[in-house]
Amino acid sequence: AVALRARSVEELYELLETLGSGHFGVVKRCRERSTGTFYAAKFVKTRRCRGSRRGLERVQVEREVAILRDLQHPNIMRLHDLFACRAEMVLVLELMRGGELFDFIAEKEMLSEEEAIEFLEQILHGVQYLHGRSIAHFDLKPENIMLQEKDVPKPQIKIIDFGLAQKLEDGVTFKSLCGTPQYIAPEVINYEPLSSATDMWSIGVITYILLSGFSPFQGETDAETLSNVLEGAYEFEEHYFSDTSEMAKDFIRQLLVKEPQERMTASECLVHPWIKPL
Numbered sequence: 625a626v627a628l629r630a631r632s633v634e635e636l637y638e639l640l641e642t643l644g645s646g647h648f649g650v651v652k653r654c655r656e657r658s659t660g661t662f663y664a665a666k667f668v669k670t671r672r673c674r675g676s677r678r679g680l681e682r683v684q685v686e687r688e689v690a691i692l693r694d695l696q697h698p699n700i701m702r703l704h705d706l707f708a709c710r711a712e713m714v715l716v717l718e719l720m721r722g723g724e725l726f727d728f729i730a731e732k733e734m735l736s737e738e739e740a741i742e743f744l745e746q747i748l749h750g751v752q753y754l755h756g757r758s759i760a761h762f763d764l765k766p767e768n769i770m771l772q773e774k775d776v777p778k779p780q781i782k783i784i785d786f787g788l789a790q791k792l793e794d795g796v797t798f799k800s801l802c803g804t805p806q807y808i809a810p811e812v813i814n815y816e817p818l819s820s821a822t823d824m825w826s827i828g829v830i831t832y833i834l835l836s837g838f839s840p841f842q843g844e845t846d847a848e849t850l851s852n853v854l855e856g857a858y859e860f861e862e863h864y865f866s867d868t869s870e871m872a873k874d875f876i877r878q879l880l881v882k883e884p885q886e887r888m889t890a891s892e893c894l895v896h897p898w899i900k901p902l
């Protein structure tokens with residue numbers, strides 16, 4: 625159970641090396657004193673007062689925690705423990721020793737279609753679960769797909785970092801300009817209503833990268849990337865896609881569609897012939 629403990633995280637966990645840091649804060653490996661189990665502790669500085677630039681809005685972190693607490697799925701990061709004190713919150717999360725999918729692809733250059741499908745099926749099951757509960761992630765990218773272990777034939781993945789995730793209330797049009805240029809959908813840039821379809825565009829971009837090692841819309845600058853996304857300007861470079869199956873290209877084409885409603889849903893992706901051959 626996740627209880628809000630007034631005591632410090634260090635009473636219950638021995639803090640070890642830093643695993644990474646970013647807009648969210650710092651993540652350290654840690655060891656639960658009572659069990660010896662290793663976890664990842666995510667330290668998020670929360671602003672002392674509104675308007676200050678340092679740290680994140682506390683309400684934003686509380687939203688992430690509220691969403692994470694509710695979720696229970698093998699491909700979604702589970703929250704093990706939570707500590708909140710005045711200027712920071714500490715989320716104790718499952719340790720994913722295999723690191724980011726981003727680094728895994730970087731090491732391997734690109735994946736075979738079978739390997740890519742192995743990852744995508746898990747990502748799609750996790751996203752299908754989220755969307756089934758009217759939650760959109762809004763920041764899907766290889767940096768937010770973590771591997772349990774990496775030197776195994778079929779690495780298990782979990783989706784992390786629900787800092788931008790939203791509960792999609794019916795009728796409430798959520799608009800927000802954030803996310804990472806390479807992966808964001810046209811409707812985000814046009815400040816139009818966002819939906820679960822926004823995540824599906826990101827999955828199209830992730831699939832393109834898994835198969836080629838290249839990012840379909842990336843330009844020299846963020847501005848160029850954003851204009852490439854708006855134009856939907858991408859192609860299957862012969863040099864990298866010459867031996868990619870037509871099914872794989874069709875899968876990507878049905879996700880990188882400008883009109884959100886025309887994109888495949890996670891459920892439709894899971895029965896697409898490339899993913900689920902007859």
Ligand SMILES: Cc1ccc2c(c1)c1c3c(c(C)cc1n2CCCN)C(=O)NC3=O
Binds near residue numbers: 719721723768
């Ligand atoms: C081995 C390793 C290396 C870096 C890690 C993690 C694990 C990690 C983890 C988590 C988060 C939110 C960030 C993490 N980072 C920071 C980078 C995430 N994009 C997490 O929830 N579990 C992790 O293992």
